[in-house]
Amino acid sequence: GSSSVLDGSELQPNFMHRRLRTQEKREMQKEILSILGLNHRPRPHLNSGKYNSAPLFMLDLYNSMSTEEKSDVDQYRSLFTTTRPALASLHDAEFLHDSDMVMSFVNSVENDRELSPQRRHHKEFKFNLSQIPEGEAITAAEFRIYKECVTRTFRNETFLLSVFQVVWEHPDRDADLFLLDTRRLWAAEEGWLEFDITATSNFWVMSPHHNLGLQISVETSSGWNINPKEAGLVGRDGALEKQPFMVAFFKVSEVRTRTAR
């Protein structure tokens, strides 16, 4: 009744309307899901809070899109520099402009594995890319991790953060890693760090069994490996709005036609 899609108040007074029956309502829901390109209603598991960093980042992007109906990049630029650059950057605005879809992925690693003594401070991240809709091609992808200021422990210290792609895992020894990027960080630095993982993500989409995730390591300027947490990098036990995540921008690569149901 009141939950029907056809709300009488929105219709003209002379429009003869009726309430949808339960079956009709279900059919209507199916039709709207079909318009949205979905086979079924998603059932997300939001145990760790609805609005952690990934949804907040996406909400930032959404708000920037919904306030504009304009299309040129300059307008996105002004929007991002004048309103809320908290999570989404100008960089993202430009990707957004060229994208048909943006998707964020939460880190699915729940417990740290026992790694070798050489890699005991490495942290692992895994992202489930299995639900990327067909016909979407990744045009850009980023791994994002938040760094907090740590001047109390490491005054004037610099760190070297390395991001690796896990290429192969072995039962009896450390995994083979491929170095994707390194970044020198100041102890006092605070904010989101973005790493381009476009090529890696495309590889994972083409070859899902090779999606073995990422690893990061942190070295001090004197070459000591330290726990990323000591360098201020926020992990799973940190604040919800600072959780690491991955974001990918997509372009539709094929014409989608709705098939008859």
Next chain:
Amino acid sequence: SVGRRRQPNRNRSNSPQEASKGSTHTADYNSSDQKTACRKHELYVSFRELGWQDWIIAPEGYAANYCDGECSFPLNAHMNATNHAIVQTLVHLMNPENVPKPCCAPTKLHAISVLYYDDNSNVILKKYKNMVVRACGCH
């Protein structure tokens, strides 16, 4: 030949014969036409009322709108009528049994963006083209 016959169920004063009788009738035609003419009607699809707020983060719903109304001769009143709609009307008048009138349909459609969770709690922001009717016209 256009005014040769009149369909029994069309008692509205918009037939060509009546339209040609004089200005008074034309005025009548216009007043009734305004009520039934092809135009945009408001219709809000509420994701909230569908009980989908657990997976659709934004928006709460969207003004999809729809087009409804008559596309009757003459089409001057329908500012958004396509050129072909005028030809379609003329052919309909000549052969009303077999050729339909032009359709009242969207002439301008806009996109919306939807932000939602998938089953893995990943978040998707997607642009959907042609979701909102901005203008209607006769095709």
